[in-house]
Amino acid sequence: MTRSAFAPLPDDAGYFGRFGGQIIPPELKRVMDEISEAYDEIRARDDFQQELAGLFADYVGRPSPIFHARRLSERLGGAQIHLKREDLNHTGAHKINHCLGEALLAKFMGKTKVIAETGAGQHGVALATACALVGIPCEIHMGQVDIEKEHPNVTKMKILGARLVPVTRGTATLKDAVDSAFEEYLKDPRNFLYAIGSVVGPHPFPKMVRDFQAIIGREAREQFQERHGRLPDQVAACVGGGSNAIGMFTAFLDDEGVRLVGVEPAGEGLDTPRHSATLTLGQPGEIHGMACYVLEDEAGNPLPVHSIASGLDYPGVGPQHSYLKEHGRVDYVTATDDECLDAFLTLSRVEGIIPALESAHAVAWAMRTAPTLGPDQHLLINLSGRGDKDADYVAARLSL
Template identity: 60%
Template sequence: MSKSYLESHPDENGYFGKYGGAFIPPPLVEPFAEITKEYQKLKNDPEFIAELKYVRKHYQGRPTPISYAKNLTNHCGGAKIFLKREDLNHSGAHKLNHCMAEVILAKKLGKTKVIAETGAGQHGVALATAAAYFGLECEIHMGEVDIKKEHPNVVRMKILGANVIPATHGLKTLKEAVDSAFESYVPQADTALFCIGSVVGPHPFPMMVRDFQSVVGFESKEQFLEMEDKLPDAVIACVGGGSNAMGIFSGFIDDEDVALIGVEPMGRGVNLGEHAASLTYGEEGVMHGFNSKMLKDADGEPAPVYSIGSGIDYPSVGPEHAYLNEIGRSKVGLCTDEEAVDAFYKLSQLEGIIPALESAHAVAYAMKLAREIGPDKTILVNLSGRGDKDIDFVVENHPIPNAKF
């Protein structure tokens, strides 16, 4: 019997085809080898699995439901749109799925502290939540621009007991937060675990975060079959690093009739520095310890990027996304800032659900696709987070529409 895709990818060195691997400084080789060894042991450990199941059911509130977006579907005309409601996961996004597991791993490794980067603040809030639950110290690095933009999440992290450290160099956004977190982690590797917030970074994190997020996909598959008695025609999620997308894709990756579409941020234009569409415009390159598709400047360095969604303005993408796209198993969709804001308001006013700006990219693309593929088709969107964190920023910069659509 042949192995499933998830069982056979990545290879033992963390490669998905030519993408992935671990390009790390010598002081981190041993700590990352220890993390890999412990994870391989833990993922099949009945005690670990039981603890994670308990936490997900009795603390996180899993399984999250799938909602049929009837009003949005009627507005768009065409395919039926369904939403996997990760906004209802405790702390408001999908991020807690891997954060709770990563903090359990940290405890098993004897660590007393967790360190991470965050863009929109959802990963930072989730890790601070998990650290509080399990009694570990928490240090979160966040770009100075994002700290101002995502103020509600910064307050939440601090209330939860995290130490929030601003990244003040470069563009002061997600890439710089990752730089800052790595720099802080190196001298603390003996006592701390760097809990990477997406399916990026050196092996084993792209695999590990995908596995922890796969609960979204497996729940979705079972729920959708129960609701519709068939699989969706398309599964859509936004892609920055790509954890929410790999999470929901995991449940359908062996079902070749289900289209997998990762939606990248086109921001405000096609010029370098105006978007963060790494799969669309990037080329192969190593950044933050892994090889993937990457947006580069004229010197071959990571290019400046931009998106209205702070969680997806990253100049690279998870290596598994680069691989799936290259072999033709996944497709790329594009969404501008303007389209994301439109979807933000439409979902809010038609369905009573305020989405995160990142998730609104996936909703916007689903609205376009629904009109194209017809009423006998179905689309499942990973609504990866709620928009509480974004409301002040959106209203200040994009006035609330006066009437329902």
């Protein structure tokens, strides 16, 4: 693919090829267009860019480092594994990157409340943090299953002053939290901002969240070249909605020699209904105001999905990921719950780094792939978050 295939996307209507857009009622489209106009205005302002850059450096702790996992690489044999350490960010994941941008946008637009969904709780914690920083009330909707599973993050959100809304409908997980948050947002879209937690939803959110997350890949590309005098051979990240992955991939899209790999959750197996492998087994459809790949039944309703990682159990996916799949620029593969747990424990015990279960999917792929390659090959993995939130759950599941 040439640069022209990626640089202008999305188009003015928010489409990445046939994916994306604004599949929403006319009255909500007007609100989304206002957000788009405000975002385009604010991102062009030097004072905004300087304020955001200052917060990235002094509040988040950017740039996040790249760590060469030497002991893991030696144990596996084959390729060298490197980790982009987004887990070291303030709040423990990549989510703070776009949450700061969204909170500043809400302040700029004079919004009175910021609303969001969360799965694993990382987006909820990051948004509650950003809203506390700028002084805007924050309301987080979270599935009851995830509340029980991710208790440490629930506590953090409450400490930070966010109002937590438990969601018990449906499967009581991420998709249902999105529905609940969106319903609250529709009560007053003029004064509320729905701060979407990934590169999903109606335009401009897939573009806007991507732009804020693209700092991951920009840093990583420069850091890797400075240290190794070359680019990595393969770059990988986990994919649920897809924000950490698109943040990492964007800087490498035009590097034809770099293979990009998105790792979806195979859950309990692709031959069961207990997975969230949207790009692997889904089909083009519509969900939450966008066109994208969707896991759905014959009637076109989203299927219940599963992943051991609460942040990945979503039946849709970002429209840009759908576009990149169809154009063959990114290879989308899977890792099972069991592979994820093995990677979680292995990275913890070999390198002293406890990864989020979401990130452990990408680590599992690296552990599977490295032994098949030579030692001159380099794999760069986006370690999108830390596993503090998952430690009690994993310990109980594995009887540690």
